[in-house]
Structures are given as structure tokens and as C-alpha cells.
Amino acid sequence: xxxxxxxxxxxxxxxxxxxxxxxxxxxxxxxxxxxxxxxxxxxxxxxxxxxxxxxxxxxxxxxxxxxxxxxxxxxxxxxxxxxxxxxxxxxxxxxxxxxxxxxxxxxxxxxxxxxxxxxxxxxxxxxxxxxxxxxxxxxxxxxxxxxxxxxxxxxxxxxxxxxxxxxxxxxxxxxxxxxxxxxxxxxxxxxxxxxxxxxxxxxxxxxxxxxxxxxxxxxxxxxxxxxxxxxxxxxxxxxxxxxxxxxxxxxxxxxxxxxxxxxxxxxxxxxxxxxx
Amino acid sequence: xxxxxxxxxxxxxxxxxxxxxxxxxxxxxxxxxxxxxxxxxxxxxxxxxxxxxxxxxxxxxxxxxxxxxxxxxxxxxxxxxxxxxxxxxxxxxxxxxxxxxxxxxxxxxxxxxxxxxxxxxxxxxxxxxxxxxxxxxxxxxxxxxxxxxxxxxxxxxxxxxxxxxxxxxxxxxxxxxxxxxxxxxxxxxxxxxxxxxxxxxxxxxxxxxxxxxxxxxxxxxxxxxxxxxxxxxxxxxxxxxxxxxxxxxxxxxxxxxxxxxxxxxxxxxxxxxxxxxxxxxxxxxxxxxxxxxxxxxxxxxxxxxxxxxxxxxxxxxxxxxxxxxxxxxxx
Ligand SMILES: Nc1ncnc2c1ncn2[C@@H]1O[C@H](COP(=O)(O)OP(=O)(O)OP(=O)(O)O)[C@@H](O)[C@H]1O
Ligand SMILES: [Mg+2]
Numbered sequence: 001x002x003x004x005x006x007x008x009x010x011x012x013x014x015x016x017x018x019x020x021x022x023x024x025x026x027x028x029x030x031x032x033x034x035x036x037x038x039x040x041x042x043x044x045x046x047x048x049x050x051x052x053x054x055x056x057x058x059x060x061x062x063x064x065x066x067x068x069x070x071x072x073x074x075x076x077x078x079x080x081x082x083x084x085x086x087x088x089x090x091x092x093x094x095x096x097x098x099x100x101x102x103x104x105x106x107x108x109x110x111x112x113x114x115x116x117x118x119x120x121x122x123x124x125x126x127x128x129x130x131x132x133x134x135x136x137x138x139x140x141x142x143x144x145x146x147x148x149x150x151x152x153x154x155x156x157x158x159x160x161x162x163x164x165x166x167x168x169x170x171x172x173x174x175x176x177x178x179x180x181x182x183x184x185x186x187x188x189x190x191x192x193x194x195x196x197x198x199x200x201x202x203x204x205x206x207x208x209x210x211x212x213x214x215x216x217x218x219x220x221x222x223x224x225x226x227x228x229x230x231x232x233x234x235x236x237x238x239x240x241x242x243x244x245x246x247x248x249x250x251x252x253x254x255x256x257x258x259x260x261x262x263x264x265x266x267x268x269x270x271x272x273x274x275x276x
Numbered sequence: 277x278x279x280x281x282x283x284x285x286x287x288x289x290x291x292x293x294x295x296x297x298x299x300x301x302x303x304x305x306x307x308x309x310x311x312x313x314x315x316x317x318x319x320x321x322x323x324x325x326x327x328x329x330x331x332x333x334x335x336x337x338x339x340x341x342x343x344x345x346x347x348x349x350x351x352x353x354x355x356x357x358x359x360x361x362x363x364x365x366x367x368x369x370x371x372x373x374x375x376x377x378x379x380x381x382x383x384x385x386x387x388x389x390x391x392x393x394x395x396x397x398x399x400x401x402x403x404x405x406x407x408x409x410x411x412x413x414x415x416x417x418x419x420x421x422x423x424x425x426x427x428x429x430x431x432x433x434x435x436x437x438x439x440x441x442x443x444x445x446x447x448x449x450x451x452x453x454x455x456x457x458x459x460x461x462x463x464x465x466x467x468x469x470x471x472x473x474x475x476x477x478x479x480x481x482x483x484x485x486x487x488x489x490x491x492x493x494x495x496x497x498x499x500x501x502x503x504x505x506x507x508x509x510x511x512x513x514x515x516x517x518x519x520x521x522x523x524x525x526x527x528x529x530x531x532x533x534x535x536x537x538x539x540x541x542x543x544x545x546x547x548x549x550x551x552x553x554x555x556x557x558x559x560x561x562x563x564x565x566x567x568x569x570x571x572x573x574x575x576x577x578x579x580x581x582x583x584x585x586x587x588x589x590x591x592x593x594x595x596x597x598x599x600x601x602x603x604x605x606x607x
Contacts, residue, residue, distance in 0.1 A: 049488060075490035087488075089481035091593075092474070100474040104490040110499075113470040114463060120470065127471075163489065 002026050003048070003171055003202050008057035010043050010226075017043040019226040020057065025219075027170075028199040032213040033206045034237075035223030041206040042084050044223070045173045048204075049081045050074035061171055076104050078170030082160045082177060084206075090149030094140055094159050097148050098131035098166045099124075131166060138162045138192060154185040158192075171202045178209045190215050214238070295603035306454065310447050317446035321518060323558045324453035325511050329535050330542070330550035331460050332507030337536065338545030338593075339468055340500040341480025343403040345532050346390065346410030350505040352417060352527040353386050354379040354512020356424060359522040362434035365425065372436040372443065376513050383509025384502040391501035395494055398483070410532050418524045429523025436517040449518045456514065460507050461547050465597050467503065468545075476500055541582055543589025547597055552590040556582075 003025040010018035017040045025031050033041050046052040048059055050071035059066045066074050089097050106113075106123060113120040135141045138158045143151055148159060157177060164172055177193070178186045190212050193205070207213050213220065214234045222230040222243050230236075230243055237243055309320055333347045357379040361370045370378075394405050417424045424430065436443040443452055467473050475496045478486040487493055516522050538557050543549020560578070564571045582590065 051484065051488070071484075071487040072490050072492050075488055081488060083485070087482050087485040089478045089485065091481055092477050096474055096477070100471070100478045100486075100491075101489045103471050103475045103478075103496075104492075106471040107475070107496075110467075110470050110472040113472075114466040117466075120466070123471070167490075 002062070003204075004058075004060045005044075006058045006060070008044075008047065008059060009055045010040070010047060010052065011055045017226050018047070018055075021223075021226075021228050022057075023221060023228060023231070025202050025204060027202045028197070029218040030193070030197065030203045030205060030216050032217030032220040032234075033204060033223060034208070034210075034213055034220060035229070039223040040226040041223055042175055043226075045081060045175045045204070045206060048074075048171075049079055049173055072104075079173065080164035080167065080169035080171070081173040082157075082164050082175055084175040084179065086153075086156050086160050088148040088156055088160055088163070091147055093145050094135065094148050094151065095128065095131055095144040097159060097163050098134065099127050101163060101166050102127045102130075134162045134166050137195075154181055157181060157185075158189070161189075161192075165196060170200065172204070174203070174205045174207075176206055176208065178207055178212050186212055292603050295600055298600065299604060309450055314446050317450055319559070319562050321446055321449045321453055323554055324450070324457050325515055325518075326535065326538060326554045326558050327551055328453070328457050328460055328511040328514075329508055330538050330554055331457070331464050331547060332504045332511065333535050334539050334545065334547070334550055335464055335467070335476075335504040335507070336500050337539055339473060339480070340476040340497060342497070342500070343399065343536075344406045344501075344504075345403045345529070345536065346406035346408070346413070347504070347508055347535055348527045348529070348532040349390070349410045349413035350383050350386060350508030351512040351515070351531065352413055352524075353382050353505075354509030354514075355516035355522045355526065356417065356430075356512075357382055357509070358513040358516035359430040359433055360423070362436070362517075363430055364432055365423075365430050369434055372438055372517060376510060379509045379513035380506045383505040383507075383512075386509075387501040387503075387505025388498050390505070391498045395497060407529065407532070410527075410529060414524050414527050417527070425523075427524060429521060429525075431521045433516060433520040433522070435520070443517065446518075449514070453514060456510065460510070461597075464503075464507070465547055468596075469598075472496065472499060537579070539589075541579060541589060543591040543593060543595075545593040546589065546591055546595065548595065548600060549589045549591040549593075556590075 005021050005023045008018055008021045009016070019040075021044070033044065035041055043052065047054050048066065050066065050069060050073075054067040057067075061077060061079065064077065066077065066079070069077065089100065092100070106127070109119070109123065113123060132141060132144065135144055138161065140155060140159055140162060143155060143159075148156065151159060157180070161174065161177060164174070174193075178189055181189060186209060193203075193216055197203075205213070205217065217234060220230075220232060220234055220237045221228060222237060222240075230240055232240070309317060312320075329347070329351060332350070333344065336342050336344045336347075358372075358375050360366055361368045361375045361378065362372070363369075390406065390409050394402055394409075397405055418427055420426070438452075443449060468476075475486065475491045478489070478491060479493055479496060483493055486496075515526075519526075534557060538553035539550055540553070541556060542551065542553020556578070557575075560575060561571055564574060567574070586592075
């Protein structure tokens with residue numbers, strides 16, 4: 001079973017952001033989605049996660065239609081995501097940012113937690129153990145009690161990915177996880193994501209950083225003007241002149257794509273906090 | 277970092293002393309109250325009612341981040357529940373505890389009824405609509421003469437009694453309110469620490485991301501509205517029983533605003549802050565009673581001063597009841 005897009009389409013008024021895309025994503029693999037700015041990559045992620053509605057076509061995970069569900073129901077169907085612009089719960093601690101992800105499974109016991117303290121502490125210990133495990137995996141254990149919004153940018157990126165992974169999702173959607181990270185952090189991220197491979201998980205990474213995409217992905221989809229331009233292994237993508245044309249307008253080397261990604265990284269400043 | 281926190285980090289021993297002092301003062305005040313003249317006990321009763329209201333409203337405003345300006349509606353629901361079920365008005369004379377239960381249920385129901393239409397609203401829009409809701413409830417009460425007595429209100433409410441013990445003197449209400457405030461505070465505090473409380477915080481921080489991690493924001497918000505309204509309504513029933521008279525005048529927009537102010541000045545999202553905020557906003561006007569018109573000016577200046585020096589409130593969110601108790605035991 002897989003994630004399947006069937007003639008998926010998204011229109012914003014006159015703008016066709018996603019133009020009848022049909023694709024399928026197998027579990028156990030890491031799928032890369034690349035393409036120039038405005039190609040529709042984020043739109044694809046946002047529709048899958050339920051942040052945007054679908055104009056037409058369908059999205060199905062393991063045979064179950066996702067596009068008819070509400071966003072929280074999609075999340076509860078095993079879909080977890082990160083955002084192109086980090087969206088953490090800023091005034092909650094790093095640990096709480098992960099702990100709250102257990103809401104769907106634990107909310108039924110809320111009154112028991114309120115009225116029966118031993119049950120509450122047992123649940124909390126249980127939740128926090130799981131959270132600390134994933135925090136340690138991302139080397140964030142030292143920041144567990146720090147407010148998420150006060151962490152350095154790179155740590156915030158990691159924390160957001162940790163939050164997506166804490167409930168062991170079936171489908172993991174990462175929208176530009178390396179945006180704004182320096183070389184060292186990107187390498188660290190690549191290693192962590194590689195270590196998180198699991199035979200049951202479908203991972204989709206939207207990314208401009210070609211080093212990361214080429215190192216990590218088993219299968220790459222190239223988007224251009226909302227259409228699926230090319231699909232293949234990293235080697236096939238590197239060899240494709242279509243891809244180079246899409247990115248740069250000329251048939252140049254993949255190295256130029258890298259350079260474009262570098263520029264973009266420089267443009268992305270440090271994330272401004274929404275709250276003071 | 278707040279002043280309290282930085283002090284605590286620098287000198288844990290003195291912060292422990294501060295915690296002891298806070299507890300000692302609280303216990304001394306409680307112990308001394310029964311011996312005060314009735315007038316003062318009434319002031320303290322009204323302080324406790326406002327603390328109760330603050331604890332209730334804080335669930336929606338402080339924990340969930342939804343600015344509700346119509347909270348007084350639930351207070352009115354509770355007060356009129358008592359007035360209608362324990363007075364000659366409908367010639368009903370139900371026992372006090374039963375009415376508390378009815379008021380709690382009615383409060384929860386009105387909380388949900390208000391919650392449903394405003395689920396999609398946030399910020400200023402939510403504030404305006406809830407403000408309207410509070411006014412609608414007051415105007416309905418004002419005009420439903422055959423039931424509520426209209427502007428004249430309902431008088432001659434029954435004396436309350438619990439299991440045969442009459443609750444009539446201000447000092448009786450003091451003990452009753454103290455127990456109810458402690459219970460409500462405990463429930464609210466434990467709710468905040470529960471998984472639902474974490475979800476409320478997530479909704480407050482980023483509603484859309486909260487949905488993205490599987491939180492049914494509709495249910496979580498309605499739970500917040502319902503628990504908050506339940507506490508407000510219980511406060512109203514006790515208020516009715518203690519005044520033995522209710523009229524729409526007690527449930528104006530000003531009351532809602534006062535409770536919001538208490539929360540903001542005291543420390544949004546923090547029960548300790550609410551106690552501090554209520555103490556300032558309820559007790560100061562009493563202390564300044566002699567200065568008549570100057571009172572409002574003075575309060576206004578004080579508020580401006582507090583908001584400048586302590587924008588997160590007198591006791592900020594980060595210094596919750598667990599911190600205070602932890603300090604006491606030297607943790
Ligand atoms: N909310 C919106 N309303 C209108 N148009 C939108 C909206 N979101 C995206 N678009 C348009 O849809 C197209 C695809 O946008 P999308 O954000 O999916 O691109 P992207 O591939 O993620 O680009 P980037 O690499 O810059 O993140 C763009 O032309 C964009 O202007
Ligand atoms: Mg994008």
C-alpha cells in the first residue's frame with residue numbers, strides 16, 4: 001500500500017498551482033520533491049496534510065481517502081508534517097511541544113488525569129519518556145525545558161522534525177527542512193533523517209538543497225509549473241536536461257542548481273518570532 | 277526573565293523565604309477573617325467570588341488564548357438559577373447543593389452554546405461577538421419580566437443551607453467560598469497540566485499547527501468554554517445566595533471587563549496572578565473609598581504603571597502554583 005495522488009489539482013482563482021498530478025509513493029523509501037520556486041511543492045504538501053483543500057482529484061493513503069478528511073483527522077490517520085516557515089508552539093517548552101502530540105491518544109483520560117494524580121503522573125512519565133527518546137535522537141535533550149521560541153534557529157528546525165516524528169507517523173512530510181541551516185547543520189540533518197528510515201514509513205522531502213536530496217532520496221519527483229516534469233532516481237535526475245532547463249532556463253550542470261540553492265539559503269533570514 | 281525568576285535563580289534560599297512568607301500571610305489572613313467586622317468579611321467574600329470568576333475566565337483567556345468579553349453571562353446564568361429555584365418567584369425552594377449542580381450544568385450548556393457560533397473567530401472578532409453575547413443575556417434578563425422580574429430583579433431569595441447547616445452570615449459564605457475557590461483552583465491548575473491543557477496551550481500558540489498534530493480544536497475549545505462557564509455559573513449561584521437578591525445591574529459589561537483586567541494585571545494564564553490581580557482591583561477601591569472620585573484616576577494610573585513595569589502581569593505565567601509549592605519545599 002502507498003500514498004497515491006490521482007489527477008490531483010489545485011487552483012487559486014486563475015492560478016493553477018497543481019496541474020493534474022498523478023504519482024504514488026512507496027513505503028520504506030525517501031521521496032524527494034524538487035522544482036523551482038513557485039512550482040507547487042508546498043501546495044502538494046499542504047493538500048496532503050489537509051492545510052489546503054483539493055480542487056479536484058484525490059489523495060489516498062493505504063487506500064483511504066485523505067482529501068475528504070479534516071486536518072486533524074488526517075494527522076490522526078498517521079500523517080505528520082513540518083512547515084516551510086517553522087511553526088512551533090513558541091511559548092511551550094521543547095518537551096511540551098512533543099508531549100502535546102499525544103493528545104489524540106490521551107485526551108479520553110483527561111478527567112482521570114485531573115481527579116486522580118497518580119494516573120496523571122504515570123501518563124506524564126510515559127509520555128515524557130517517549131518524548132525524551134526522540135529529543136535525545138535529535139541532540140535536543142539539553143533544551144528539553146527551554147521555550148521552543150527561544151531556541152536557536154537550527155535547533156527549532158530539528159525540534160519541528162522531532163515533533164513530526166514523535167508519534168511514529170506512517171507518512172512524514174518535510175517542507176524544506178534544511179532551509180536556513182548552515183553546512184554543518186545540513187549534514188547533521190541529513191544523517192539524522194537517514195537514520196530515521198523505517199520500512200513502514202513514507203517520507204517525502206521538499207528541498208532545494210541538492211546535496212541533501214541526492215544523498216538521501218531514493219526517488220525524486222521534479223515539479224515545474226504545477227506539473228510533474230520528471231520522476232526518477234537521483235542519478236537519472238542529474239542526467240536529465242529537462243530538469244536543468246526547468247531550473248535554470250538553460251541546459252547547465254547540476255552544480256548550478258546547487259548554486260541557486262545556496263543563494264536561496266542566503267536569502268532566507270533568521271525566522272522572525274510572531275510573538276515577542 | 278521576570279524579576280521573581282531572576283531573584284530565584286540568584287538566591288534560592290531567599291526565594292524559599294518569600295514562598296514561606298506568601299503562605300504565612302495567606303494563612304494568617306484566612307485565620308483572621310472570621311474575627312473581622314461583617315463589612316470587611318463581605319469585602320473578602322466578594323474578593324473570593326472575583327477570584328473564582330477569574331479562575332474560570334482564565335481557562336478561556338489565559339490557557340486557550342481566546343479573548344472572551346461576555347463572561348458575565350455565565351455568572352448571570354448561575355445567579356438567576358439560584359434566584360428562580362429558591363425564591364417565591366416561581367415558588368420553588370430547591371436545596372442549595374442541588375441548585376449548584378443545576379447551575380453548573382446550565383453554565384456548561386450555555387458555555388457550549390456560546391462556543392459553537394464563535395469557534396471560527398479569534399482575537400478582536402471573538403472579543404466583539406462574546407461582548408455582544410454577554411449583553412444579549414443581560415438584555416433578555418432585563419426584558420423577560422414574567423420570569424426574571426425585569427429590571428426590578430428577584431428579591432427574597434431563600435437562605436442557603438448545606439446538609440442542614442445554614443449558610444447565611446458573611447462568615448459562612450467566607451468558608452464556603454474558600455472551599456470552592458480552592459477546589460476550582462485545583463481543578464483548573466490540574467486541567468492546565470493535563471494533556472487537554474497542553475492542547476489548549478498549543479491552540480493558543482498556533483491553532484493551525486495544533487490541528488496538524490491531530491488536535492480536534494473544536495472539541496478542545498468547547499471543553500474550555502464549558503469548564504470556564506461552569507465555574508462562572510457556580511460563582512453566580514453562590515453570589516445569588518449570598519446577596520439574596522439578583523438584578524440585571526450586577527451583570528453589566530463592566531463586570532466582564534473587570535474580570536479580564538484582573539487576569540491581565542495579575543498575570544495571564546496563572547492562578548496566582550489572578551489572586552494578585554483580584555486583590556488589587558477589588559481591595560484597592562475599598563481602601564480608597566474615602567477619596568471618592570480620585571479613586572478611578574488612581575486605579576487608572578496604577579494600571580498604566582503595572583502594565584509598563586510588569587507587562588506579563590504581577591505574577592507571570594512562568595511562576596505558577598507548582599513553582600511556589602516547589603519553592604516552599606526547597607525544590
Ligand atoms: N494561498 C495562495 N493563494 C494564491 N496563490 C498561491 C497560494 N499559495 C501558493 N500560491 C501560488 O501557487 C504556486 C505554487 O506555490 P507553492 O508555494 O506551492 O510553491 P513552492 O514550489 O513551494 O515554491 P517555493 O520553493 O518558493 O517554496 C505559486 O505560483 C504561488 O504563487
Ligand atoms: Mg514551498
